Amino acid sequence: LIQDDRTVKTNSSRRGRPPVTSRAEILDSARRLIDEDGWEKLTVRRLARDLGIGTATIYHHVRDCDDLLIQLINDAASRYPKPELPADPLERVIVTALAMHEALGVMPWAAKVLAVDGEGCLGRPGEDALWFVDVILSSASDAGCTHQQSGELFLKLWYFIVGELLVQTGNARHGANDAIASLGQSHADATTHVFSQGVRALVNGTLDQAS
Amino acid sequence: LIQDDRTVKTNSSRRGRPPVTSRAEILDSARRLIDEDGWEKLTVRRLARDLGIGTATIYHHVRDCDDLLIQLINDAASRYPKPELPADPLERVIVTALAMHEALGVMPWAAKVLAVDGEGCLGRPGEDALWFVDVILSSASDAGCTHQQSGELFLKLWYFIVGELLVQTGNARHGANDAIASLGQSHADATTHVFSQGVRALVNGTLDQAS
């Protein structure tokens, strides 16, 4: 049922001891453990126990603990539907930045991992995450930015996205923060609003400086 | 020499077993260990070994491992010289945000801790970190922002500051990132420039939206 990967492998090469698990099963299990107990409780040993396999077996499918988290992020990013892009290049930058934030938002702990292993995840060619980077850079060019200005704008947006995720992860753990709590709207609405206003401010403010 | 705290304590109440260490010694040792081996290598056990004391003794001075890091951050923030504030309120917001970033910059790992224990560090009344928050909020008001707009502007700046620190910490560990590497200037100059331009863009962009 869930073990199709295993079956396929066993069929295609019928010699040797059959695998007891697959990359897909490991990622599924990890996802479930994370939203049951939080990402900081995910350990290789716990994951193996959950799957009912030996601890060392995990290391046949992932290089180490960080690699597991990065695979999870790339997996989520590739599942995320790419947004419709507006014709206006500036609007395109904004929409893509918001989509990038939303794609990462399903795993807020991603910020911590991405920052530690930074371009290890975003910068590898062929990864889906790279799509967001490309669209933002080329749209900025279309809006009249030089190569350098586009790079700087992306970097600023990246700081903002990562920072928002990081703060959100923290607040989730120990109650809402004061600045947000004092606003009249619901928590989720308020943070989304502040975030998108910030992205707009960053884009417009940067382009005003350039001209 | 470094053990004045201990001596003072021993003199003022001469009964009972004398302390073998003090909060100041613990913080000093932690600081040294961090910039020798990196903050992720700092452990309670290593710290105790470095001080030549029992592991459990550490827990007389700090509640737990996170508390130690937070004390370190607050200590650094309180040491940081407060910047001269310009008359123009908008400029005051910018200068204070840059100073806040610089104060935290001596401990880039602070971003991770602050995000996890968020307002636990920034929000406690009486802490020096609160000064930065107050100045930014009141300066934004002086510039014509409503209470809510000031709060939102601070939050945006906080996202940006935290994000920049987080990305910088990550890049330090595994080589410069591509966007920055492609710029003509030195690494440090380039990142400082991008950061301060971003703060300006955020402030100006936000105020343009308001009017």
Add this chain to the structure above:
DNA sequence: ACCTGAACACCGTTCAAGT
């Protein structure tokens, strides 16, 4: 081929007992 128990070298935290 693929899996695993056991081992290695660590963690944070607590607490009864020692000085």
Add this chain to the structure above:
DNA sequence: ACCTGAACACCGTTCAAGT
């Protein structure tokens, strides 16, 4: 008063041996 060894309940990672 203050300190601490030893214990508890964990970690990540490796590798020789097993199936």
